Amino acid sequence: MDCIEEVNYALAQIKEKRPFVHHITNYVTVNDCANVVLAIGASPVMADEIKEVADMVSICNALVLNIGTCNERTLASMIEAGKMANIKNIPIILDPVGIGATPFRFHAVEQLMQEIRFSVIRGNMAEIKVIAGLNAKRTGVDSLEDESESAKVACTLAKKLGCIIAITGKIDSVSDGEKTYLLDNGHVNLTKVTGTGCMTSSLIGSFLGAGNKALYSAIGGILCMSIAGEVATTCKQFNEEAIGSFKVYLMDAIAAIKPQNITERVKISEY
Numbered sequence: 001m002d003c004i005e006e007v008n009y010a011l012a013q014i015k016e017k018r019p020f021v022h023h024i025t026n027y028v029t030v031n032d033c034a035n036v037v038l039a040i041g042a043s044p045v046m047a048d049e050i051k052e053v054a055d056m057v058s059i060c061n062a063l064v065l066n067i068g069t070c071n072e073r074t075l076a077s078m079i080e081a082g083k084m085a086n087i088k089n090i091p092i093i094l095d096p097v098g099i100g101a102t103p104f105r106f107h108a109v110e111q112l113m114q115e116i117r118f119s120v121i122r123g124n125m126a127e128i129k130v131i132a133g134l135n136a137k138r139t140g141v142d143s144l145e146d147e148s149e150s151a152k153v154a155c156t157l158a159k160k161l162g163c164i165i166a167i168t169g170k171i172d173s174v175s176d177g178e179k180t181y182l183l184d185n186g187h188v189n190l191t192k193v194t195g196t197g198c199m200t201s202s203l204i205g206s207f208l209g210a211g212n213k214a215l216y217s218a219i220g221g222i223l224c225m226s227i228a229g230e231v232a233t234t235c236k237q238f239n240e241e242a243i244g245s246f247k248v249y250l251m252d253a254i255a256a257i258k259p260q261n262i263t264e265r266v267k268i269s270e271y
Helices: 003-017 030-040 053-058 072-087 103-115 125-131 150-161 196-209 214-232 243-256 259-265
Strands: 020-024 043-046 062-066 092-095 120-123 164-167 172-175 180-183 268-270
Touching: 003 196, 003 214, 003 259, 020 030, 020 053, 020 072, 020 196, 030 043, 030 196, 030 243, 053 072, 062 072, 062 196, 072 092, 072 103, 092 103, 092 196, 103 125, 120 125, 120 196, 120 214, 125 150, 125 164, 150 164, 150 172, 150 180, 164 214, 172 214, 180 214, 196 214, 214 243, 214 259
Parallel strands: 020 043, 020 062, 062 092, 092 120, 120 164
Antiparallel strands: 164 172, 172 180, 180 268
């Protein structure tokens, strides 16, 4: 199968298997992440109590760790859950939100990466450059980086870490260190709704939880969000300034997405 056939097969696997996806994520977007997992056909759980995370992840199919509102308590829970997921061979995705904004966030991700093996790391260009040890321009948790070198950065870091690196932005880059893909779908309104990055990580977690390969899980999760963003703008009631309505249409489009939508709309090239 080629890349898009792999992605379409992976999407069908989510619908068939309905994977259980455990999140330790941030409270700004937790509801959106739960709903997007349901919309794509998986089942979410949001549990961060350290006394239960090992038990919870043991009965799940994937783990999503997001440091958006991380604190000492949730960091300890992430490590506990991540270690158990590694023991059980449960795939884990890391979303290093704003890693370069404060020393706490940087050291939290550093500790997570020392303690846990990740299947996928997804972030914006600034976040991934910080992980790669490069200087990065940012404002708070948002990237101000030139994305022209994203494919090179993703490929180099994927080789170094031995996991999938996904950099989301105007053009997305996904690499396993051998193959690197550029994805050019999406709509500017995706940048105007908080949580679309977090939701994308949850979609990737849903693909991983269905037993799909990590590379195609990352591509699939990103394409579902970006193509749904395009489809949402085709609603008769769409108004580019009505961001609240766009968010509703976006969730509807994710729930309705089918392999045909991906095949017809995808803009993908190999680096």
